[in-house]
Amino acid sequence: MTKRPEEIALMAESGKLLAQVFAYLDGLDLVGMTTMQVNDLVDAYIVNTLQSRPASKGQYGFAYALNSSRNNVVCHGVPSATEFLQSGDIVNFDITLEKNGYIADSSKTYLVGEVSAQAKRLVQVTYEAMWKGIRAVRPGARLGDVGYAIEQHARKNGYTVVREYCGHGIGREMHEPPEVLHWGRPKTGVVLREGMVFTIEPMINQGRADVETQDDGWAVVTCDGRLSAQFEHTVAVTNNGVRVLTLRAGEKMPN
16 A cells, blocks of 8 residues: 555654654663653653654553563563663663554664663664665565565574564554565565555564563563564655655664
């Protein structure tokens, strides 16, 4: 499903606002905070400051403004009033924002306090892998090219890619076609066309790729208990390449 230029302009506005949410998060001292405190601050910032809607709230029965996935939690972590962030943790905050009927989706893995070199490296490589996928986006390319670029970068650095969860089309609905796998073979899959809008959001594991869902029915964790990291942007296919709709201040596409 492709979007008209005026729709992409509205999505870019949502993406710009969502980037401000992450700038707000960047200014917080996360050490000692609960993930529920972070959720409540983000909820209030989106609603009161940005005059927007936290799009994940109420989606599929989820009650919160963000997912908080800490250490070995791969994705879909639920904010908790008893989960305190400690120095040495890594935590991904995955946030969706709706403005004027259109949704933007983005996530970032934060280093909390003093973090080990091994954890820092995982987070950095995951960030790089996301950008490898984004750089593969252009008209005429295929989704298999995107997934291949991501997986090759992860494997080259000794990590694995979670296969059970993927990126997705996005617009008026949070999840639209197509599915955007973070692994694949070149020159396979859906052909990219100008006007397509979707997320790229690789989940990269320190150990095995195997994951399982916890008893709460939401949080997905690594089976071996090792760390997992994730980054996500919403992108649009342009007439000659790609536009990142959720680009944050100071970010630019690597060469």
